[in-house]
Amino acid sequence: MACSSDDRDNFVLSGVTPRTGKACMTIDERTDHRLPPVVDLMPPGARLDGERLVIGGQLASELADSFGTPALIIDEVALRARARRYADGLAARWPNSQVVWASKSLPCTAIYRIMGEEGLGIDVAGGGELVMALAGGVDPSRFVLHGNAKTDSELAMALEAGVGTVVIDNLDDVERLERLSSREQGVLIRVIPDVATATHDAIATGHQNSKFGLPIPEARALVERLRGSDRLRLDGLHVHIGSQILDVAPFARAVEAIAALGEFEVYDLGGGLGARYTYDDHPPAIESYLDTLTDAARRFLPASARLLIEPGRSMIAETGVTLYRVVSVKRGARRTFVAVDGGMGDNLEVSLYGQRFEATMADRVGGGENYTVVGRHCESGDQLIESVALRDPAVGDVLAVAVTGAYCLTMANNYNGALRPPIVLVASEGARLALRRETYEDLLDRDIVAPPPS
Ligand code: LLP
Numbered sequence: 001m002a003c004s005s006d007d008r009d010n011f012v013l014s015g016v017t018p019r020t021g022k023a024c025m026t027i028d029e030r031t032d033h034r035l036p037p038v039v040d041l042m043p044p045g046a047r048l049d050g051e052r053l054v055i056g057g058q059l060a061s062e063l064a065d066s067f068g069t070p071a072l073i074i075d076e077v078a079l080r081a082r083a084r085r086y087a088d089g090l091a092a093r094w095p096n097s098q099v100v101w102a103s104k105s106l107p108c109t110a111i112y113r114i115m116g117e118e119g120l121g122i123d124v125a126g127g128g129e130l131v132m133a134l135a136g137g138v139d140p141s142r143f144v145l146h147g148n149a150k151t152d153s154e155l156a157m158a159l160e161a162g163v164g165t166v167v168i169d170n171l172d173d174v175e176r177l178e179r180l181s182s183r184e185q186g187v188l189i190r191v192i193p194d195v196a197t198a199t200h201d202a203i204a205t206g207h208q209n210s211k212f213g214l215p216i217p218e219a220r221a222l223v224e225r226l227r228g229s230d231r232l233r234l235d236g237l238h239v240h241i242g243s244q245i246l247d248v249a250p251f252a253r254a255v256e257a258i259a260a261l262g263e264f265e266v267y268d269l270g271g272g273l274g275a276r277y278t279y280d281d282h283p284p285a286i287e288s289y290l291d292t293l294t295d296a297a298r299r300f301l302p303a304s305a306r307l308l309i310e311p312g313r314s315m316i317a318e319t320g321v322t323l324y325r326v327v328s329v330k331r332g333a334r335r336t337f338v339a340v341d342g343g344m345g346d347n348l349e350v351s352l353y354g355q356r357f358e359a360t361m362a363d364r365v366g367g368g369e370n371y372t373v374v375g376r377h378c379e380s381g382d383q384l385i386e387s388v389a390l391r392d393p394a395v396g397d398v399l400a401v402a403v404t405g406a407y408c409l410t411m412a413n414n415y416n417g418a419l420r421p422p423i424v425l426v427a428s429e430g431a432r433l434a435l436r437r438e439t440y441e442d443l444l445d446r447d448i449v450a451p452p453p454s
Helices: 060-067 076-093 109-117 127-135 152-161 171-180 216-227 249-259 286-300 313-319 349-353 440-445
Strands: 047-049 052-055 071-075 097-102 121-125 143-146 165-168 185-192 232-238 266-268 306-309 320-331 336-340 359-361 369-374 383-390 398-402 423-427 430-435
Touching: 052 060, 060 071, 060 320, 060 398, 060 423, 060 430, 071 076, 071 313, 076 097, 076 109, 076 286, 076 306, 076 313, 076 423, 097 313, 109 121, 109 127, 109 423, 109 430, 121 127, 127 143, 127 152, 143 152, 152 171, 165 171, 165 232, 165 266, 171 216, 171 232, 185 216, 216 232, 249 286, 286 306, 313 320, 349 383, 359 383, 383 398
Parallel strands: 071 423, 097 121, 097 306, 121 143, 143 165, 165 185, 185 232, 232 266, 266 306, 336 369
Antiparallel strands: 047 052, 071 320, 320 336, 320 398, 359 398, 369 383, 423 430
């Protein structure tokens, strides 16, 4: 059996995985139509042991026992497979290219290391992500620095580290970089293509009013300005039209729009491909997204150009699952609440963007009655899932929420003194902690308590 176009990475090739040569399941072996549909939203390779959910070879409820809850579980095998699928897919279509992981989707040193090992570049937005990417041991010449408000100190850090590419968002970036750099620095200009996308307003960035980048006329003026710079080497252009985009057409329109600025050596086409959060989401397969980008590049960009892409969410979202423990099951006037030991402290996607998630009881997968899953935080907006079928949820049970790999832990917070959750990597060798849970000591650690007045 040849390659499958199915969007489940572990099963793209039958027989052996491309780099490791290890045996992997074929698509036919995996597709079991008797499995409850929620299993299909779990990381590739998820399966049932009886009625119990198994992620990356580990029983989900045992992971919860070992690492506590809430916990973000990332299937490392699935993540590496996805990174390779992106890298191999782009290289096959456009050899002069580089996949640059948008690390804001899950900034954690161990994940930076994994992405570096898979040969990816890293998109870092600011000093914090830069520090973590360096700690992950990735070659800084493969870093792309972003930000619409980069400070002097962040730019100085990036220059000192030897970051390969700085994306210029505004004229102030140019002034700062020229002042701070002591040797030639490669830069791209971020361009607003004026392309609309059907996504949440807060994560749409291709429209004329975006705070990121420069409209075409301003970008054109900056091209001229940079051509006269003795420190900054203008390599090309950058464009990123938004996130959780489920249609490929706007990506092609963005390529066409920036082509109006002339010919360059490098084009960074950003990220934005959506993930499959619900049964009704049908994001384009990575391959069809790459076909769209490279077809547009062949039509509108120079054949010799180097292409970069910056996937974040579509790289990692579907490789993650959050495990919670049920703290209370309470019948309300119109619905029954299942309250868990996390919520908007570890998942702001619901309250910020109205994202729908799916979930299951870890030890009784599929079926059941409809419940509202709520968090432990002090506001009514702290609702994880408005209505989801769960089988007999009871206090102490483990609940698994699917597709939480991207941006959930990124935006985790300490609301109500919540401790930010750990990241657990699961792979065939077992499970390992990649980020420990915060402790109450951590919460107190930054406090400076003034001595009582004497
Ligand atoms: N490149 C740039 C310059 C970006 O700003 C982003 C995301 C990406 C690439 C990656 O986009 P992706 O492939 O992940 O869609 N906080 C929001 C997400 C904001 C995305 C910001 N930029 C959320 O939680 O959904």
